[in-house]
Amino acid sequence: MLNLQNEWNKLVQKKSTIVLFCLSVIFPLLVGPAIQMMQNKFGFTAFDGESFPLVILSLAVSFYLPLLLALCVSDMFAGEQEQKTLSFLLVRPLSRYKLFTSKIVCIGIYLLTLLLQVCLSSLITGAIWLENFTFTGLLMGLSAFLLSWFPLMAIGILLSFLALWFGSSSKALTFSILLYLVMVVLTYLFPTVAQWLPAYDNDWYQRWINNGINIVTFGRTLYLLSFCALFFTLGYYKFSKKEF
């Protein structure tokens, strides 16, 4: 895709991206042995090789990945506008639709890379350090990580629509973090309101593990996909009309 290569190169050559990639791999690798030591010391088994990737995933989807996503999005839209580098892109013979799509696809690939990194390193940790590592556990862990891409991507698209309204990346980032926190709090205090927000589905891999495909998982899938479509359209509209 046109410009995608360009966006990806810009992203992975940032020092912060490289550091975050490394952290995502190292964190599960360090946590595994630490947990094993604690479990032996205090005598409990909360995690075994099968459930360890899922525990790491639940931490990642609720705090770590949304933050990284907000950082990436605010840099990619508001940040480039702030540094006045976005105008170089706009003068290229590419439609704004193509530019916007390439940015969103780039965010999607970035998110998938992060998920796979965390997934692989936590699977390896589980296999090396913890007891009861099974093939079913491996398959389940992998599919849970892949499934988590959808709700996070919905948040990512929502954030990129909102980042277009800000002129500086720090403002966009602060706002994104606050918005995410509000969405999480709403999930616990007003579930009826929160079910209209994508953060409600952050741990939806548990729903899939529990129920497989039924009317509720189908409904939530439909919701997430149409949520992505809605904010992609609105984001594109804003991007195409915006004057830089």
Added chain:
Amino acid sequence: MNKKVLAAVGVSGLLMAGGVLSASASTSGYDLFKTAVKKTHTINSFTAQTSASLTDNGKEIYQVDSLNAVNLKDESGNSTVSVTNGGITTKVDYFSKANQTVVKSSKDDNYYVIDESEHKKEFKRKEHKDENLSPQMQKDVEAIFDAVTKNYQDMITTSVGANGKTELQLDLSKNQIPAVGQAVVSFFLKNIDQQKDHKEKAEFGSLQLADLKPELPQLKNNINVSRVVLKGIVDKNDYLTGQEATIYVSGEDVNGTHHDLVLMLTNTFDQLNNSKVSGVDLTGKKVVKVQDKHDGHED
């Protein structure tokens, strides 16, 4: 806004609404359970038949059966408990009134009477009052409970049985049980030997409470909860009249022997709001007064 954008926004908005509404429409089993729990909280008296059994690799090692009549209004109740621990059965009768508890075991003919002081009664009543949450707090607690269980709600299966009773069931396999639950259970099982240091010291003549505690195999490795099945029976008046929990735990002991422990708890409520509590007539019986050991600490 051009037409294409408007159309895309409209269609995706409609689909979004459809998705959310279809997902939230089908949690009837969970809703029925909530209604039943709330309604069952309002009853004043009931007869409950409770039993618990524990099997280790298919061999029953512990069994408790009890029949309790309880009146919550005047805080009285009586119960008959029989405990089978390692093949030996002990039967204990309890009678309690507002400030007196009588214990009679099958091991001797004595009636052990515990008188509770006024002070403690007052304390108890206060405690009871605090348990009743204000309606606003109840709502908040309910919302948080809803959010925590949202991934489990639609796993509850319902089946309507004879005489209008509905059976609710929640069956969780190993990876569906939250890590916190796993941690608590395995911590508890691994550390039983430490708990034995402060054994129950209370005794009523030849009956020692420690006798009534089960002897569990000492699990050391690979302890995990492999399955949990929860059942509830809701009668046609929306009372939760039956509860059943079966918990499967597996693990290895110090010798590397594999153990499958199954703990089954059942409870059925009967005679809601018209249960009769029978008292005990102590005239002509051998009565032994027992000092309540906690009093010393409180005063």
